[in-house]
Amino acid sequence: MVSCDDMQEGLENKTGHQCCSKRKVKRGLWSPDEDEKLVKYITTHGHGSWSSVPKLAGLQRCGKSCRLRWINYLRPDLKRGSFTALEESIIVEVHRMLGNRWAQIAKHLPGRTDNEVKNFWNSCIKKKLIAQGLDPKTHNLLSNNYKHNSNSNACKLSYQYSNQQTTSTFIVDSQINDITKDMKAPLLPFSTIPPVPDTNPSYPPLLHKFSSISTFEYQNPNTQAFLESGSNSSIGSVPVSSFTSRPSEFSMLDESCMWVGGYEPIQSIKLENEQPEQHVLEIEKINELISVGQNMDASFETSTFGFDFVDSTLLACGMYYNPSPIVQPAWNSWALQEKK
DNA sequence: AACGTTAGCAACCGCTTTATC
């Protein structure tokens, strides 16, 4: 077997990435000495332009390599150790919504890097899903052949799928609103609800935190929504069209906002619309279900309306309701009012 | 003990996106 030293010796004399083609760069594993140099430099000066870091830090590395080493390994805020069951659940759930967008998934896991999440997915979660008979790409049931050929040694899932149904068209990222995904959504109860973090004063003021509505009322020519405040409860009524026809009514806002708001109990949420062919969905029992660490159950699902697990998950996790472009101005004015 | 296999992970590659001029 080729030793690490051999490998590095062989690599050292090669020219590196295009970005560093003017100088010889070292590749392969980082030595403690290199780590120390990089940490010392970054903590003192910040990284600035990564391409200039190696020279300034006294490293014979490519700037890209320095950046990667810092982000994936040396950053002081990185979390070490195994993934928890909760983290695992979050990865599965967000992956089901976003696919292999590791950087986006990692944003929901403080202290974890995209590389780490990706490696964990490929080395563990993927196998667990296959062992459960689920396609790790689509999260749908696999064919029997695939299932039988899967790795039988994969460790057991720490969660259970309770159902396998429903489809809704759903936009999951406000920054990629042109991307519509078919959500094949098995019902996946979280093993626990994510911890409620402290309120983050930096989160965008114009975002409406769905779960903390207190009082709100507005009208506009196209849609109507009102929220009534009770002493201990909030009742929201938000006009939406059928998800299948206007899925963009619901979308996750910038993923970095996820988990930020935490969860505040709500008594009910009513979703309705004005068009006769569309439906009204009464959401009851949410607090109960959420408080015991579950999403809404299958019986709660209304296939006609298309309000399925995805949406209940958003709600349960203290995510955000993203109004449609029509509704947005009203949300914004409400938010401004709230700020005063 | 020797060898082969596998899992986990760090690092790299190359493409895409974003920022700057």
Place this chain on the structure above:
DNA sequence: TGATAAAGCGGTTGCTAACGT
């Protein structure tokens, strides 16, 4: 507005350690 550089990102590679035979 286009060119270029820098940064970001996902896929892939290959090393090490652990495990099995």
